[in-house]
Amino acid sequence: xxxxxxxxxxxxxAFVGAAIESALAQNYDDCEVIVxxxxxxxxxxxxxxxxxxxxxxxxxxxxxxxxxxxxxWRLARGDCVLFLDADDCLDPDAxxxxxxxxxxxxxxxxxxxRLIDEDGARLPGAVPYLMHDGYVTPMLRRxxxxxxxxxxxxxxxxxxxxxxxPLDAPFWRRGADTIxxxxxxxxxxxxxxxxxxxxYRLHRSEVRSAGIMGNIDPTxxxxxxxxxxxxxxxLAMLRxxxxxxxxxxxxxxxxxxxxxxxxxxxxxxxxxxxxTRRGLLQMQLASLRHWPGYGRIEQATLLLWMLCVVVLxxxxxxxxxxxxxxxxxxxxxxxxxxxxxxxxxxxSASMKTSS
Numbered sequence: 264x265x266x267x268x269x270x271x272x273x274x275x276x277a278f279v280g281a282a283i284e285s286a287l288a289q290n291y292d293d294c295e296v297i298v299x300x301x302x303x304x305x306x307x308x309x310x311x312x313x314x315x316x317x318x319x320x321x322x323x324x325x326x327x328x329x330x331x332x333x334x335x336w337r338l339a340r341g342d343c344v345l346f347l348d349a350d351d352c353l354d355p356d357a358x359x360x361x362x363x364x365x366x367x368x369x370x371x372x373x374x375x376x377r378l379i380d381e382d383g384a385r386l387p388g389a390v391p392y393l394m395h396d397g398y399v400t401p402m403l404r405r406x407x408x409x410x411x412x413x414x415x416x417x418x419x420x421x422x423x424x425x426x427x428x429p430l431d432a433p434f435w436r437r438g439a440d441t442i443x444x445x446x447x448x449x450x451x452x453x454x455x456x457x458x459x460x461x462x463y464r465l466h467r468s469e470v471r472s473a474g475i476m477g478n479i480d481p482t483x484x485x486x487x488x489x490x491x492x493x494x495x496x497x498l499a500m501l502r503x504x505x506x507x508x509x510x511x512x513x514x515x516x517x518x519x520x521x522x523x524x525x526x527x528x529x530x531x532x533x534x535x536x537x538x539t540r541r542g543l544l545q546m547q548l549a550s551l552r553h554w555p556g557y558g559r560i561e562q563a564t565l566l567l568w569m570l571c572v573v574v575l576x577x578x579x580x581x582x583x584x585x586x587x588x589x590x591x592x593x594x595x596x597x598x599x600x601x602x603x604x605x606x607x608x609x610x611s612a613s614m615k616t617s618s
Contacts, residue, residue, distance in 0.1 A: 264365075266291060266358050266418070267341030270298040270340055271331040272349035278464060281383070285461075287353040291359045297338050301331045307349075316326055329435030336428050344421050346440060347446075350464045351376065351415040357460040360420035370423035370451030371444075371502045373411045374460040381466035384387040385409065389459050390416075396455035399448045404509055405553055406516050407494045409448055415461055423450035426504035434496055438489060442503045449505055483526030485535040490519045491535075517565060520547045521587050524572045528580050536544025540573040 270284040272279045279298070286296040289504065296318045300308050302325030311320050322336055343365070347353060361372040374395055378386035395402055395409040402409040411417065417440075427446035430439055447453065494513060501507040513524065520543070527538045545567045551562045572580050 264341060264342040264362065265293045265295065265346045265525055266338055266362070267339035267359065268296045268319045268347055268353075269292060269332075269335040269339060269344055270349055270357070271301060271328060271335060272298065272303065272307050273301040273313065273325070273331075274305045274307060276303070276310050276348040277381075278350040278466075279311045280313075281309055281352050282347055282349050282590075283311070283318060285303065285354070286347060287314070288318055288355045289353065289358045291362065292354050293522060294358060295319065295340060297335055298323070299331050299335050301325050302329070303498045318349075326432060327436030328439040329430040329432040332439045333429045333432055333433070339421065343418055344424075345418045346414050348413070348415050348440075350465075351413075352379075354460045354462075357477045358418070360460055364419075364454045364456060365420070366452075366454075368452045369454050370420055372418045372445035372454045372456060374416050374456040375414045376395075376412055376463035377459045379462045379464050381464065383462075385576045388466060390463055394455035394556065398451075402555075403448050404515055405462055406550075407497050407509065408516055409443065409452070409453070409576045410516070410554070410556065411444060411455075412606070413463055415463065417444060417447070419443050419447055420451070423447055425442065426450075427500055428432070430498070431499070436500075438493055438496075441493045441497060441499055445567060446500065446504065449487065449501065449507065450517075482533070483522060483530045484535060486522050487519075487526050487535055490515060490522070512601065514550050514553060515546070517547060517550045517557075520550050521565075521569065521572075524569055525580070525584055525587065528572050529577060529584065541572055544569055 267291070270279070270282055270286060283296065283298060298311050298318050298320050300320070300322045302323060308322060311318075315318070319338065321334065321338065323330065335346070343362070345358070359372065361374065364372045373396075375391065377388045379445070380386055386566045390408055391412050392395055395411065399409040424443040427442050430442055434567050435442065498509060501509065506538045520590045523536070523538070524547070526534045526542060527536070544566070547566060551557060551565060557565070568583070568586070571583055
């Protein structure tokens with residue numbers, strides 16, 4: 264089966280070369296690498312063109328990630344696709360490991376990504392802490408989401424996500440990796456590999472120290488709004504592509520609740536919801552009850568963390584905020600617990616039903 268590795272780039276001249284090199288280094292013969300530059304204003308195109316005929320390189324006027332995904336999707340010839348962010352990297356065995364796990368009913372294979380900084384140095388931990396696998400439609404009906412890695416950690420069967428395309432490009436100028444991720448959850452079974460098979464680059468240290476995951480959202484308000492926006496866009500895609508209308512109401516995942524608590528506590532002037540201490544704690548409790556994979560001690564720890572955020576002085580909360588993305592803490596928790604593999608932190612929680 265042919266695999267298309269699809270790299271979308273915008274102003275990542277410092278990183279895109281490493282991403283392309285990692286795609287070309289796959290220990291899998293039937294693999295094409297397509298790189299799209301979304302109208303970068305830095306030296307990205309020069310870096311991309313330096314790979315010559317080893318890749319299929321295309322350029323478009325800046326139109327955002329959704330338009331880039333649509334363009335790459337039209338060019339892809341593979342039976343399976345992986346959307347690789349230009350600031351991330353794959354290990355040489357990423358594609359073969361995913362292909363070995365592929366079966367007829369599998370819509371996607373997801374894997375963990377180690378954390379690295381802007382220079383490629385290893386940071387503590389990996390993402391995600393928890394992965395859901397099996398048939399995850401119950402999770403989608405309650406959260407419009409399930410636990411999994413960022414875009415670069417997912418190999419999709421092309422047929423499984425075809426109904427999600429084309430994306431609404433103006434809406435998905437950012438966060439477009441949400442759409443194939445959600446679509447795969449409704450198209451078939453999700454397989455989770457516990458191995459780290461790539462690297463997720465965190466190159467905005469000021470955002471990381473504030474407890475905001477990723478490289479895009481500069482403020483708590485932006486991060487909270489992005490979660491709600493992803494939900495709305497995913498619901499619209501399911502109606503259009505799958506003919507599915509989910510009634511709600513929906514719960515935010517536990518990670519979104521943590522960011523929401525930080526937003527309420529540290530930037531209340533711009534916080535988008537009329538939250539209260541009691542309300543935030545109750546919502547996190549409900550979210551944890553319905554989000555499989557956390558053991559009782561992890562649930563209690565996350566609730567204690569939330570309690571500290573909503574009651575401690577702000578100077579203390581600012582210090583605590585960084586632990587929201589501190590992989591070292593999660594790695595320590597993972598070593599402490601010794602439960603069965605399917606319920607171990609960093610492992611996967613299976614959904615046993617497709618209804």
